[in-house]
Structures are given as C-alpha cells and as structure tokens.
Amino acid sequence: MQRILVTGGAGFIGSNFVHHLVAHTDAVVSVLDKLTYAASREALDGLPAERVSLVVGDVADQPLVEKLVGEHDAVVHFAAESHNDNSLSEPGPFIQTNIVGTFCLLEACRKHDTRLHHVSTDEVYGDLALDDPQRFTEDTPYNPSSPYSAAKAGSDHLVRAWVRSFGVRATISNCSNNYGPWQHVEKFIPRQVTNVLEGGRPKVYGAGTNVRDWIHVADHSSAVWTILQHGRIGETYLIGADGERTNLEVVAMILAHLGRPADDYDLVADRAGHDLRYAIDSTKLRTELGWTPSYADFAAGLAATIDWYAEHRDWWAPHKHATEAAYAAKGQA
Numbered sequence: 001m002q003r004i005l006v007t008g009g010a011g012f013i014g015s016n017f018v019h020h021l022v023a024h025t026d027a028v029v030s031v032l033d034k035l036t037y038a039a040s041r042e043a044l045d046g047l048p049a050e051r052v053s054l055v056v057g058d059v060a061d062q063p064l065v066e067k068l069v070g071e072h073d074a075v076v077h078f079a080a081e082s083h084n085d086n087s088l089s090e091p092g093p094f095i096q097t098n099i100v101g102t103f104c105l106l107e108a109c110r111k112h113d114t115r116l117h118h119v120s121t122d123e124v125y126g127d128l129a130l131d132d133p134q135r136f137t138e139d140t141p142y143n144p145s146s147p148y149s150a151a152k153a154g155s156d157h158l159v160r161a162w163v164r165s166f167g168v169r170a171t172i173s174n175c176s177n178n179y180g181p182w183q184h185v186e187k188f189i190p191r192q193v194t195n196v197l198e199g200g201r202p203k204v205y206g207a208g209t210n211v212r213d214w215i216h217v218a219d220h221s222s223a224v225w226t227i228l229q230h231g232r233i234g235e236t237y238l239i240g241a242d243g244e245r246t247n248l249e250v251v252a253m254i255l256a257h258l259g260r261p262a263d264d265y266d267l268v269a270d271r272a273g274h275d276l277r278y279a280i281d282s283t284k285l286r287t288e289l290g291w292t293p294s295y296a297d298f299a300a301g302l303a304a305t306i307d308w309y310a311e312h313r314d315w316w317a318p319h320k321h322a323t324e325a326a327y328a329a330k331g332q333a
Contacts, residue, residue: 005069062108243298
C-alpha cells in the first residue's frame with residue numbers, strides 16, 4: 001500500500017492521519033477534500049510535496065472518485081459531515097456526503113478492486129444510560145439518534161453490503177470522540193478552550209452530565225493504520241482509549257489548566273436528542289491486532305491540546321465569531 005487516497009484529509013481527523021502516514025510510513029498520499037468550512041489547508045502545511053498532494057473535490061463526484069481510486073492501492077475514507085447540531089438544522093448535506101459519497105467510493109473500489117477502510121463513529125449505536133456498566137462492542141445493535149449518526153449508520157451498512165455482495169475488500173472502524181490539534185471551534189473541547197482563551201465562559205448543554213469517551217486523534221490515526229495493514233476484510237473494529245468523562249469534568253479540567261475557577265461556566269439549553277453516554281470496548285482491536293493507545297492519560301493529552309490552541313490563535317480566531325453567532329441563533333449562547 002504505497003499509494004494511499006485519504007478522503008477528508010484536510011479535516012481534523014483526516015489531516016492528523018496524513019501526518020501519521022508521513023511520519024511513520026513511506027506511503028505517497030493523495031488527499032481528496034471538498035474544503036468545506038471544517039477543513040483547513042493549513043493542517044497540511046509543511047508536509048513534503050513529493051509525498052502529499054491535495055485534490056479539491058467532492059467525494060460524491062463519481063467520475064473524479066473513480067479516477068482517483070484507480071490510481072491508488074488503498075483508500076481511507078474520513079470524508080463526512082459530522083456536526084450533530086448542523087445535522088439537526090440542515091440534514092441534506094449529511095445524506096449527500098455520508099451516504100452518497102460512500103456509495104461512490106464503494107463503486108469505485110469495486111471496479112478497481114482497491115482496498116478500502118471506512119472510518120465511522122460510535123454514535124451509530126445511540127447511547128447508554130449514565131449508570132449502565134456496559135460499553136459498545138462490535139455486536140451492539142445500531143440505534144442512531146440524529147441525522148448525522150443515521151447517515152453514518154447508513155454508510156456503514158452500505159460498506160458491509162458491498163463486502164458481502166460484491167467482494168469489496170473493506171474494513172470498518174467506529175471510534176469514540178476525538179480531541180487534539182486542528183479541530184474546528186464548533187466542537188466541544190475546542191469551543192470551551194477558545195471561549196476561555198477569549199476571556200469568556202464555557203457553554204455546557206443541559207446539566208453537563210452527558211458522558212463522552214475521549215481519544216486523542218493521534219491514537220485514532222495509529223489504530224486506523226493498524227487496521228488497514230492487519231485488519232481482517234469484512235470486519236469491524238471499535239477504537240477507544242478508556243477516556244470516559246462527563247462534559248462538566250472536561251470543562252473543569254480546561255478551566256483548571258487555564259487558571260479559572262471550576263464553576264466558571266454557563267449551562268445552556270440542551271440539544272435535541274442529546275445522547276447520554278458513549279463508551280467504547282476496544283478489546284477486539286487490542287487483542288486481535290495488538291494496538292494500544294499512546295495517550296492513555298486523558299489529562300495530559302487535554303493539557304497538550306489546550307496549549308496547542310493557545311499557541312495557534314491565528315488559525316482559529318477568524319472562525320470563532322461566526323461559530324458563536326451560529327450557536328446564539330439556536331439559543332445556545
């Protein structure tokens with residue numbers, strides 16, 4: 001797999017994966033990205049031009065996708081509309097990118113017999129009760145709660161169908177919530193961090209008791225590369241780093257790191273259909289493929305992420321005002 005096509009490779013998770021490939025492999029990488037508001041050319045700055053190229057285009061553009069897939073040994077599919085709030089106000093783009101885009105990739109991989117890894121989310125499983133000791137596994141039934149998670153569930157089912165019906169050589173991973181550098185300020189951790197850096201207060205949905213299972217984006221990258229190399233065709237692997245925290249716990253850690261009181265936050269109206277708890281059991285990935293996370297200490301990873309945002313204000317500041325205006329329009333300011 002010396003030629004790898006990364007869809008969504010200018011986005012948060014995709015760009016970090018491209019950096020991982022450059023640092024840890026000899027692969028030549030092509031990035032296909034539509035460069036929506038959530039993507040960033042800057043996230044690919046400094047990478048060697050002889051190893052990384054950017055194609056600006058839509059994963060739902062069948063002729064373009066077919067051409068690119070035919071030129072590569074493997075495809076890693078990160079491209080997705082992924083912000084839950086946006087899916088509630090305008091679900092159409094989520095269907096187009098997450099479902100139609102995945103269909104286009106599958107047909108191209110089918111034609112060229114190209115290896116595919118499909119990156120998905122734990123949100124396809126719905127949520128768990130706050131007091132439930134169980135965690136999601138590869139056998140957990142799908143129960144999506146939002147247009148975003150429903151669209152990702154649909155794309156997962158398409159991949160499985162193309163593996164079974166047409167012999168496409170594909171694997172799937174479902175990952176817990178990512179954090180780290182280059183994440184758009186609309187997302188939970190960057191939004192809270194940048195609010196504090198601008199002298200404001202974090203904004204927390206509902207009572208702040210919702211639980212997310214956090215994983216550093218660098219660990220997600222290493223897991224995806226492990227699955228692409230060694231995963232069994234047709235199998236699904238859950239990626240997680242045992243990072244369960246309530247939203248209030250995360251906010252308290254951010255405030256403490258930036259020298260603010262632990263109660264210096266605002267509660268805002270809850271999001272419609274807000275999932276209570278996510279929790280990943282990554283036993284299969286760890287035992288079958290031998291993967292382990294490097295950022296096992298969430299506090300240390302979060303501190304490094306906060307420092308990154310403090311040092312890269314010039315990157316996120318231009319997007320901050322519009323993001324907060326969008327939240328305000330939804331009554332979540």
